[in-house]
Amino acid sequence: MRQLPLWQVPSVPIQAPPSHIFALADGNNFYVECERAFDLTIRKRPVIVLGNGDGCVVATSREAKSFGVKRGMPHFLCRPLIERYNIAVYSSNYPLYQEMSDRVMSLLAHYTPRLEVFSIDEAYLDFSHLSKEQLISSGQHVCREIYQRTGISLSLGIAPSKVLAKLGSEVVKRQRLQTGVFSFVGLSAEQIDEILSQILVEDLLGIGDKLAVQLNREGIITARRLKYADHAWLRHRFGVGVQRVALELRGICCMPLHTTPKPRKALTVSLAFGRPIEHLEELLEAISHYSGQVGVKLRQHHQQTTCLEVFIRTNPFDKRTAQYARSAQMTFALPTSYTPDLIRAAKALVTQIYRPGYLYKKAGVLVSALQPEEVIQPDLFGAFSWEHEVRQAAQMALLDEINRRYGRDTLFFAAQGTQRSWQQRARRRSPRYTTNWQEVLTVT
Amino acid sequence: MSDALPPSSEWQPGGETTGFPSPAHLWRERVLSLNDVLLCPEATYFVCVRGHAMRKAGISDHDLLVVDRSVPARNGSFVVAQVETTFVVRRLSLEGARMRLLSAHPSYPPIEVEPSVAIWGVVIYVLHATTPWSKQRLKETLPAPKPSSDPDL
Numbered sequence: 147m148r149q150l151p152l153w154q155v156p157s158v159p160i161q162a163p164p165s166h167i168f169a170l171a172d173g174n175n176f177y178v179e180c181e182r183a184f185d186l187t188i189r190k191r192p193v194i195v196l197g198n199g200d201g202c203v204v205a206t207s208r209e210a211k212s213f214g215v216k217r218g219m220p221h222f223l224c225r226p227l228i229e230r231y232n233i234a235v236y237s238s239n240y241p242l243y244q245e246m247s248d249r250v251m252s253l254l255a256h257y258t259p260r261l262e263v264f265s266i267d268e269a270y271l272d273f274s275h276l277s278k279e280q281l282i283s284s285g286q287h288v289c290r291e292i293y294q295r296t297g298i299s300l301s302l303g304i305a306p307s308k309v310l311a312k313l314g315s316e317v318v319k320r321q322r323l324q325t326g327v328f329s330f331v332g333l334s335a336e337q338i339d340e341i342l343s344q345i346l347v348e349d350l351l352g353i354g355d356k357l358a359v360q361l362n363r364e365g366i367i368t369a370r371r372l373k374y375a376d377h378a379w380l381r382h383r384f385g386v387g388v389q390r391v392a393l394e395l396r397g398i399c400c401m402p403l404h405t406t407p408k409p410r411k412a413l414t415v416s417l418a419f420g421r422p423i424e425h426l427e428e429l430l431e432a433i434s435h436y437s438g439q440v441g442v443k444l445r446q447h448h449q450q451t452t453c454l455e456v457f458i459r460t461n462p463f464d465k466r467t468a469q470y471a472r473s474a475q476m477t478f479a480l481p482t483s484y485t486p487d488l489i490r491a492a493k494a495l496v497t498q499i500y501r502p503g504y505l506y507k508k509a510g511v512l513v514s515a516l517q518p519e520e521v522i523q524p525d526l527f528g529a530f531s532w533e534h535e536v537r538q539a540a541q542m543a544l545l546d547e548i549n550r551r552y553g554r555d556t557l558f559f560a561a562q563g564t565q566r567s568w569q570q571r572a573r574r575r576s577p578r579y580t581t582n583w584q585e586v587l588t589v590t
Numbered sequence: 591m592s593d594a595l596p597p598s599s600e601w602q603p604g605g606e607t608t609g610f611p612s613p614a615h616l617w618r619e620r621v622l623s624l625n626d627v628l629l630c631p632e633a634t635y636f637v638c639v640r641g642h643a644m645r646k647a648g649i650s651d652h653d654l655l656v657v658d659r660s661v662p663a664r665n666g667s668f669v670v671a672q673v674e675t676t677f678v679v680r681r682l683s684l685e686g687a688r689m690r691l692l693s694a695h696p697s698y699p700p701i702e703v704e705p706s707v708a709i710w711g712v713v714i715y716v717l718h719a720t721t722p723w724s725k726q727r728l729k730e731t732l733p734a735p736k737p738s739s740d741p742d743l
Contacts, residue, residue: 186672186710249632295633295660580635583731589655589670589679590641 166399167273167331169285170303170311171254171292173247174319176267177205180246181236183297184579184587192233196221199570200237201418220463237572245580249296257288262403270308272403282329289326304329308401309394312351313369317341330397342370342395352391352401357384369395409518410447415439416510420570422461423506429458430493431563436511437492438562441485442549444513445542450481451513454488456495461507470506472499481517484538485545488513489561629714633660637670637679637711638732644668644679647694649716652728655679656715668713673701679713 173179177195182188194215197204203219213231215224228235247266255261260272276284285302293299303314304327314328321328330338348358350369361384366372372380372388373395381389390400415436423429433456444451459471474495478487492511548557577585606615628634637655647668649655655670663669665684670677671691680691680701691701691708719725 185675186708187675253632295630297659583636584733586733587635587637587670587677588640588733589637589677590639590643 165274166306166402167276167281168305168308168311168399168403169258169271169273169281169288170264170308170315171269171271171288172301172303172312172315172319173250173267174299174301175205175207176247176298177238177243178207179298180239180243181234181576183246184576188234192231193236194224194228194233195236195238196572196574197238199418199420200573201570204238222463235574237575239572239575239578241578241581242576246296246298250292250298250300253292253295254288257284260403260405262405270311270403273304278332281331282325282327285327285329286325293326300326302327304331306331306397307394307399309351309391310397313341313345316345316349338397339370339373342373343368345369347372350391350395352387352394357388360384361388409449409516411516412512412514413440413443413516414510414512415443416457416508416512418508418570419506419568421568423568424502424504426497426500426502428568429496429500429506429509431561431566432568433458433492433496433509433511434489434559434561435563435566435569436509437488438485438559440511440513441483441488441542442546444483444516445546447516448519449516450483450519451488451516452478452481453513453515454478454491454495455512455514456492456499456510457512458496458499458506458509460504464505464507467505468503470501470504472501474499483519484542485559489559493561627715628656629658630660634658634714635711637677637713639679640735643693643695643698644681645695647681648718649679649694649713650718652719652725652732654717654728654732655713656717657711658714659711661712661714663709663712670710670713671703671708672710673703673708677710682709 178193181193181195190209191207192209192213192215193207194203194210195205196202200221202221203215203217203224206215206217210231210233213227213233215227215233224233227233243266250267251261251263251269254269254271258271258273259275262270264270271288273281273284281304285304289300289302301315301318301323303311303316303318305311305314310330314330317323317328318326345368346358347353347361347366347369348355350372353361361367361372364383366375372392375392377389377392380392393400417436419432423432453475455473455475457471457473460467460469462469462471476491476495478491482488488511496509545557549555577587579585579587603621604618606612625631635657637657639649639651639653639655642651645651649668657670661667663682665682667682668679669682669691670679671682672678673691678691678701680693683690683692683700689703691703693700717728719728
């Protein structure tokens with residue numbers, strides 16, 4: 147395929163009539179704002195939220211960011227900053243964040259015929275029914291109402307494509323627009339290009355870090371360059387995904403709204419330990435526990451797996467200790483979601499890759515090649531018994547029902563351990579104000 | 591807690607009968623729910639009362655408050671407010687620029703507060719237990735009391 151030099155590509159973009167209008171609503175520092183909703187004294191204070199057993203920063207307030215705390219930073223590295231700037235530190239309170247997210251999403255649903263909940267703090271609203279003149283004022287209305295009712299402030303980007311809508315919300319954040327809304331609709335091509343020239347490709351929806359590096363190597367650094375790159379060449383060189391992003395940058399909608407999530411292809415349970423683990427016994431216990439959780443998730447989504455992978459690793463931030471990381475995987479003859487199968491397989495793999503003398507910090511179980519429960523492909527070489535399948539399914543259904551009705555972990559496998567002293571502790575978690583009666587706000 | 595979770599079958603309201611069809615089946619209506627009396631469920635929270643500061647105003651120890659954060663507080667509203675690190679329920683008094691939180695008990699002096707910073711939400715309903723059983727139920731459900739410096743206890 148011929149590569150057109152970028153400067154020779156005709157500058158007149160393909161213009162499609164903007165039949166779709168999307169608005170991306172993005173919660174500003176969502177986890178932090180959830181914490182602030184229940185403590186007014188930290189509204190002006192820098193705040194960070196820790197994840198993964200208080201191991202690293204998962205969210206920062208704007209102030210904390212300006213003091214140099216970044217997402218993904220290990221907790222111990224930011225201790226000096228926390229002290230110097232009096233930063234409020236929280237463990238992540240996922241029950242609270244999920245419930246607050248549900249509140250925001252259920253309010254957003256009032257303002258659009260179709261809503262795609264994209265992540266815990268992002269949702270696409272179909273705004274196609276609104277006239278051009280109504281877009282901005284409607285967007286501002288949404289932001290005002292949501293803020294007044296939940297305390298969560300939104301950045302809303304409005305555009306004829308999802309990629310641009312996401313960019314719009316990014317513009318709101320960068321320029322700190324008070325109204326919370328930025329619309330690409332009605333802007334001239336020059337105005338749009340001016341904005342795109344300030345956005346790096348890695349910040350675009352659908353462009354991962356690896357792709358960004360490859361694009362950069364071809365001289366495509368900014369979103370504007372990507373927009374005007376020859377899209378036949380893009381498709382040939384990087385695949386249809388990148389071509390779609392480029393077309394979306396031109397305002398051509400290639401990513402429709404999905405109101406129901408696609409079935410997952412893979413799922414992972416991986417967590418850091420509360421303390422480093424040295425012995426195989428504890429590692430087996432942890433990995434069994436993660437396998438149990440994988441089983442629960444699989445059955446929840448009515449899926450089965452044929453491929454299970456296990457990984458263990460030491461703490462790469464601890465420079466004083468010896469480092470080790472390894473993974474191993476195996477394939478099941480028949481797809482399964484039967485917890486004992488998963489536990490047995492995972493334990494065998496861990497035993498295989500475990501080496502004594504290291505301090506393990508993290509482990510995980512990953513299942514892939516997921517397929518719906520109904521599809522059963524009997525094994526050519528026998529071993530399949532319908533009755534056996536049914537009995538296992540009934541056992542797991544009972545287990546899940548008991549745990550659903552009487553609380554998580556009412557019933558679990560002995561291999562998962564009873565003490566679980568390796569389990570991470572969230573020491574600074576705020577109360578679960580909205581999901582646990584014992585933890586509701588108390589007033590005097 | 592086990593007595594609170596009776597064994598139950600999978601039966602759920604909304605289905606049809608297996609034998610003789612229910613003559614009322616087509617007339618089944620949505621059942622009343624306390625959520626129907628909320629102004630905005632997404633802005634509503636439960637808050638539990640400890641202490642006697644508002645007893646004479648009808649809010650007692652162990653009552654459950656329904657608080658709406660989207661309702662603007664007016665002079666005389668029952669509000670949940672944050673005073674330093676603790677939350678209180680009081681009656682809001684607005685006299686010009688002066689904002690005070692008034693109790694309904696002589697042992698609790700009025701609290702002067704900065705306007706616009708301290709109000710967390712407005713109390714829209716008070717759930718008060720009137721039988722020994724319901725009192726016990728509320729007590730068991732809500733957070734255990736912390737050792738407090740309540741002057742009236």
